Amino acid sequence: MIPYGHQNINQDDIDSVVNVLRSDYLTQGPQVPLFERNIASLTNAKFAVASSSASAMLHVACLALGVTKGDRVWTSPITFVASANCALHCGAQIDFVDIDFNTANMCPKALASKLKIAKENGTLPKVIIPVHMAGHSCDMETIAVLAKKYGVKIIEDAAHGIGGQYKENKIGSCRYSDITIFSFHPVKIITSAEGGVATTNDVELANKMGLFRSHGITKDTELLSRPNEGDWYYEQQLLGLNYRMTDLHASLGNSQLNRINEFIESRHKLVRRYQSLLANSDIRIVTPLSNSISSYHLLIVQLPNKLHRKLVFNHMREMGICVHVHYFPVHLQPYYQELGFKKGDFPQAEAYYQSCLTLPLFPDLTSEELAFICDTLKELIK
Template sequence: MIPYGRQDIRQEDIDAVVGVLRSDFLTQGPAVPRFEQAVAAYCGARHALAVNSATSALHIACLALGLGPGDWLWTSPITFVASANCGLYCGAQVDFVDIDPRTYNLCPRALEHKLVEAERANRLPKVVVAVHLCGQPCDMEAIHALSRRFGFKVIEDASHAIGGRYKGEPVGNCRYSDITVFSFHPVKIITTAEGGMAMTNDPALAEKMALLRTHGITRDPAQMTHEPDGPWYYQQIELGFNYRMTDLQAALGFSQMQRLDEYVARRHHLARRYDELLRDLPVTTPWQHPDGYSGLHLYVVRVSEARTGRPHRAVFEALRRDGIGVNLHYIPVHTQPYYQRMGFKAGQFPEAERYYAEAISLPMYATLTEAQQDEVVDALKRAIAA
């Protein structure tokens, strides 16, 4: 089976983790801040907060921005459920904005239209989570301009996008957002096994998220309500969580960071090769906006029965039978049973649903060989011709 994604672990990664195992610190030692500093320096952001997952990063980002009961969070329906669930964790209500039919990202025009209507109804969002699907950056300049006009905060869910660029600058610099979130799950561009990170240029947001990831506990006398009783003293000043990243994970992440540009460049080579190999097939290959340089976490083709004469599901299942571990990213969140019980219905976000009816994620990872890629393309040809 050729998987749709997989990690690349080399000897230097193993040595980095073994080095931590032999050190005095396994959890909260020097490896975590070193990894944070490396990612912040790469992205050009002032602060980086490493946590145990991108979901945790989204949660503390929402809390740091003050999201709570009575507030609204909006995001794309084509994303993993965490991009929406983070609002529910805070007691807020969630809604969606349909996608752009070319980039598959949250559509700024649909967002503006919905904001105008929401302003009339006095239910504007407090937070908009812009998801960089497949690694392609959203139109952040347009979303940022709308945030200034309508007064909402912006989180970039860049779980797919580390190593990407927007208008020539690294994703994660937070030029157009309050907070950016990365994921380091094994199928992502670099990995810490499980893990995530929140980036921000706002020192107050960084301080708040640092507190929230560690039970809301501080040892800083300047944050305490009264003088410490002694050198052992700490205070819980917020209701926080155990969302910390370990030194073991951070050592792996720091080692992987040294190859980030190599990984993304390899993905671009493979994407260009897919584009060429699939040119004569009746499928829609990904379109890349000229303003962005994608992290290319995913390579999604669209397969419509109208063009191929074969049902989408039949093509998907034929690929799986042929040993190609294709996947589908993602099922529209508003169609999930949990969200349907909240009142969402099929048909509300038609572009998202059209995308879901046609999307197939082909294998895409740095160690995918050209021979394996040829196998994938040959299998797709057979699946369409069957």
């Protein structure tokens, strides 16, 4: 079976984890701060805070921005459920902004219209969470202008986006946002097995996120209310959680970062091959904005409307090609329908879902496998 995504682990990665296993610290040691510094350096952000997962970090980011009961948070309906769940975990109300069908990202025009109506109704969100679908950046400058106009904070959900770029800025630089979140799940660009990182340029937000991810506890003498109590002393200053990343995970992440440019270059090469082989078909590849450089976490295509996607999906799987679908619209999930969302609420997202298909894309995908995938799909189209 050809998977839709797969980690690439070499001997350096293995050695880095083994070295931690043989060290004095399996957690709360030097590897996590090193990983944070490395991510901050990669993205040109001032601060980075690591945690156990991107889902955990989305929750922490909302907490740091003060999201609470009575607040509203908006995100895209085409995303993994964590992008929306994080608001509910804070007691806030969640809503969605429809996508641009061509990019699968939050539509700036739909956002502008929804914000205008919300302003008139006194229902503006506290935070919006645009999602960089497949690693393709949203139109962040336009979104940031709208957010500033209406006094809304921005969390970029860049779970797919490490190593990507928007205009002249690395995704994660927070040039157009308050916080950016990355994921390091095994199918992502680089992996720490499980893990997430938030970047920000705001020292207060960085400190809050650091507290929230570790029980709300600090030993930093500059932050203590009783700095002379003793070296054993720590303070709980917030009601936090245990979302810490271990040194084992961070060491793998640090090793993988050494090859991030290689991984992204490989993905771009494979995408160009896909584009060439599918060029004369009715299959449309979802591509990034012209002013951005995608990390290409996913290769998503739109099938011709006449095709029954389920039949294509099942046949590709029968042929040993592990295609996937990203994503079933969040607002149509049973839990969210119980909150009042219904079919027809976000028509562009629903139309996109009906014909989208994710094809395998990962650095170890061979030219022969890629050709087989394209030939099989094109034959089905016929």
